Amino acid sequence: MIKLADPDITAREIAAVARVLRSGTLSLGPELAAFEGAFAKYVGRKHALAVCSGTAGLHLAVRALGLGPGDEVVTSPYSFIASVNCIRFEGARPVLADIDPGTFNLDPARAARKITRRTKALLPVDIFGLPADFDAFQALCDRHRLAMIEDSCEALGAEYRGRRCGSFGDASVFGFYANKQITTGEGGMVVCDDDALHRLMAAMRNQGRSSMGGWLAHRILGYNYRMSDLSAALGRVQLSRLPRLLARRQRLAGAYRKLFASQLPEFGTLGDRPGMARSWFVFAVLVPPSLKGARRDGLIKGLQESGIQCAHYFPALHLQPALRDLGHRRGDFPVAEDIADRSLAIPFHHGLTRPDQERIVRTIRRLV
Numbered sequence: 001m002i003k004l005a006d007p008d009i010t011a012r013e014i015a016a017v018a019r020v021l022r023s024g025t026l027s028l029g030p031e032l033a034a035f036e037g038a039f040a041k042y043v044g045r046k047h048a049l050a051v052c053s054g055t056a057g058l059h060l061a062v063r064a065l066g067l068g069p070g071d072e073v074v075t076s077p078y079s080f081i082a083s084v085n086c087i088r089f090e091g092a093r094p095v096l097a098d099i100d101p102g103t104f105n106l107d108p109a110r111a112a113r114k115i116t117r118r119t120k121a122l123l124p125v126d127i128f129g130l131p132a133d134f135d136a137f138q139a140l141c142d143r144h145r146l147a148m149i150e151d152s153c154e155a156l157g158a159e160y161r162g163r164r165c166g167s168f169g170d171a172s173v174f175g176f177y178a179n180k181q182i183t184t185g186e187g188g189m190v191v192c193d194d195d196a197l198h199r200l201m202a203a204m205r206n207q208g209r210s211s212m213g214g215w216l217a218h219r220i221l222g223y224n225y226r227m228s229d230l231s232a233a234l235g236r237v238q239l240s241r242l243p244r245l246l247a248r249r250q251r252l253a254g255a256y257r258k259l260f261a262s263q264l265p266e267f268g269t270l271g272d273r274p275g276m277a278r279s280w281f282v283f284a285v286l287v288p289p290s291l292k293g294a295r296r297d298g299l300i301k302g303l304q305e306s307g308i309q310c311a312h313y314f315p316a317l318h319l320q321p322a323l324r325d326l327g328h329r330r331g332d333f334p335v336a337e338d339i340a341d342r343s344l345a346i347p348f349h350h351g352l353t354r355p356d357q358e359r360i361v362r363t364i365r366r367l368v
């Protein structure tokens with residue numbers, strides 16, 4: 001079976017985690033602060049706060065920015081469900097706007113049309129590691145005095161006009177699940193420049209404790225969203241290897257793109273856009289319109305029967321049963337629906353060989 005994703009773990013990661021285990025300091029130890037410091041520096045932000053998942057990071061950002069009942073946040077229907085759920089956790093209303101068919105990212109012009117007096121924030125997602133159109137979103141935020149939360153969970157290392165993803169939001173969030181560019185098993189990071197916002201999120205992460213008070217002094221409503229020192233140690237080694245991990249992903253993506261261009265030219269593949277450098281996350285292709293929906297699902301089944309893991313990546317969020325109460329129906333976001341009905345994620349990890357990639361493309365061709 002060729003796996004869809006597979007983390008790249010070396011002896012260095014194993015040694016770093018073992019060191020923490022031997023040290024006896026498994027939480028709130030030196031690895032946590034060291035990982036946060038290195039991460040803030042890499043992204044180019046003043047503060048980084050490590051948390052137990054990307055979802056937890058998004059929740060902290062929404063809550064610390066004061067979004068709640070009566071507030072609207074404009075975001076994308078083509079994403080992982082956490083980018084909408086984090087708004088719902090606080091009782092604010094996610095307002096969806098369709099995506100740009102060329103980037104699969106929230107379309108700024110369509111987002112602008114959804115802004116009302118109740119809109120308090122925008123939540124663009126750097127989907128599949130491609131930066132959102134930050135010049136346009138920043139202009140909207142300035143004009144309407146909105147906060148921006150950047151979901152960069154898929155975009156560590158991506159760049160927009162020379163600036164790293166994660167440097168655009170009032171708070172920006174990364175995820176380190178096992179299929180991301182770097183992993184901590186489970187984990188995430190919230191970055192920002194504002195001291196007070198960082199302090200507030202740090203307190204919320206740690207049961208509402210302030211940095212000055214004792215272990216049993218809880219100033220505000222908080223959560224346990226901490227990252228363990230085991231995860232931080234793993235993340236720190238992964239981050240130090242990031243340039244090479246990204247280069248490897250870039251080479252694999254380039255090889256796939258060439259194979260598709262020569263053998264399945266009717267399939268769409270993702271690439272960079274002017275002024276943007278994608279950080280490769282999953283490798284998704286678009287099946288031609290003649291294969292969309294049920295025929296694409298048949299292709300997925302055929303690939304799996306041939307020992308090749310693959311997935312329908314992503315289904316449109318507004319059609320998910322869990323979001324039914326937002327009141328949407330098929331037809332509301334035709335671009336996102338079309339991309340969702342045509343997208344197919346194929347194996348993408350550092351253990352893939354050139355013969356694996358050739359076999360995958362050959363198998364798709366045979367099934368088509």
Ligand SMILES: *Cc1c(COP(=O)(O)O)cnc(C)c1O
Pocket residue numbers: 053054055056079080082083125151153154174175176177187188
């Ligand atoms: C991975 C991801 C997240 C965070 O996921 P967790 O599993 O909670 O770490 C959030 N948004 C997007 C778009 C993601 O891809």
